Every structure is written in structure tokens, then in C-alpha cells.
Amino acid sequence: QSSREMDVVWKALEWGGRQFELFPRFMYNDYEGWKAVVESRPYNALHKALAEADTAIAPEAAKLIAKNGIREVYSMGPSPKVDRVLLEEIVKAGGKVTYCPVDVNPNAIKAALDEVTTHLTSAFGSELWKQHVSFGNCQPTDFDKVKSSGPACVFYAGGTIMNDRAFWRQAGRIAQKGGIVVASAAVNRDDSDHAEYWLSMY
Numbered sequence: 001q002s003s004r005e006m007d008v009v010w011k012a013l014e015w016g017g018r019q020f021e022l023f024p025r026f027m028y029n030d031y032e033g034w035k036a037v038v039e040s041r042p043y044n045a046l047h048k049a050l051a052e053a054d055t056a057i058a059p060e061a062a063k064l065i066a067k068n069g070i071r072e073v074y075s076m077g078p079s080p081k082v083d084r085v086l087l088e089e090i091v092k093a094g095g096k097v098t099y100c101p102v103d104v105n106p107n108a109i110k111a112a113l114d115e116v117t118t119h120l121t122s123a124f125g126s127e128l129w130k131q132h133v134s135f136g137n138c139q140p141t142d143f144d145k146v147k148s149s150g151p152a153c154v155f156y157a158g159g160t161i162m163n164d165r166a167f168w169r170q171a172g173r174i175a176q177k178g179g180i181v182v183a184s185a186a187v188n189r190d191d192s193d194h195a196e197y198w199l200s201m202y
Helices: 003-015 017-029 031-038 044-070 082-093 104-123 157-163 165-176 194-201
Strands: 072-076 099-100 133-135 152-155 180-181
Touching: 017 031, 031 044, 044 082, 044 157, 044 180, 072 082, 082 099, 082 104, 082 133, 082 152, 099 104, 104 133, 152 165, 165 180
Parallel strands: 072 099, 072 152, 099 133, 152 180
Antiparallel strands: none
16 A cells, blocks of 8 residues: 555554554555554554463463364464464374464465464474474465364454454354354444544553
8 A cells, every 4th residue: 555545544543543444444454564553552562462361371272172172273363473372282282283374464374374383393393293283274365254174263363353243153153063262252332433442442
């Protein structure tokens, strides 16, 4: 996008404009632009806090994945620093999964795969972790087009599921019976002002 369009996004964020309308249009398809937002103040504080919360529950999620024999992990809008911890714990727990980072942006998917691969190789060596983790379809796609082949773990890192109540139904459909959804339970009111809601959190 043009510098003028980026200016519109930044002004909306800084002055309380309707982020809900602007983010999907300008940011989610631009991985570098998205990173610039979440790594800048004051937005980085909440982004970091959410990632730390998700990381803290990763070991318990990995135990459930191994215990229930779940074979697929879908990371919706992947957060590599969280995903790598989840997959590390799955390897430790003896699980065997196919990891699918889901995003509309290929750079976000590549960043997730690169970081996960580097981390797991450092932690276990390439031969061991590849016995437990493989990569599934990594083509860019919308969340609502994802289809699992059986009970799955649907992982919404960073509170993404708070964006829309419909994401809960979507997550349940992908997880299927016997699967699990790992996500923040907070959901904003459908009729709320999205700019006010998000800015109050940041």
C-alpha cells in the first residue's frame, strides 16, 4: 500500500479511529506493517502480555494433545514464539502432530515455519523432532476455509479469537469432536465500538 494509506492506519490507531475496519484492509495482508504496529509502543505491551499468557498454557495443551491422540495443530494467525513452545512440549510429551500455520499472508507463514524449525532443531536436533512434528498445508488461506481430517488442536495465539464471536463456532468446527481449542475466552460485545474496545486494552 501507499505511504498515504499507511498514514491513515497509524492515525486511526493513534487517534481512536475504527481499527476493526482498517486493520483487515491494510494490516493483515502486510506482515511487515503488522509487525511494525505490534512492536511499537503502546501496542507491544498487550501483544507481549498475550503471548506470555498463551506460552504459559502451552505445556497443558501439549499434554492434552498427546493424551487425546490429536494429530493436527492449526495455529490461527501464527505466533511463532508461542507455537515453538507448544511444539516443543508436544515433542517432550511424545505426541505426533502435523503443524499448520494458518494466515492470509505467506510471509507470516514463512516466519512461523522458520522460527519453529530453528527452535526445534536447537532443542532436539532435526532427526528427533521430525519424528513428532511434520508440516501440513502451508498455503495462505482464510480461517473459514480450514478443514481438519479429524480431532484437532485449534490454537488462537495472541487473543485473536476475541475479534469475533463467530470464531468460536469456526474453531469448534475445525477442532471436531474430541479436539481442543486453545484461546482466550474474552469476547467483546457485538455492538461495541471496536476502536474504543481495543484502545482501552492497549
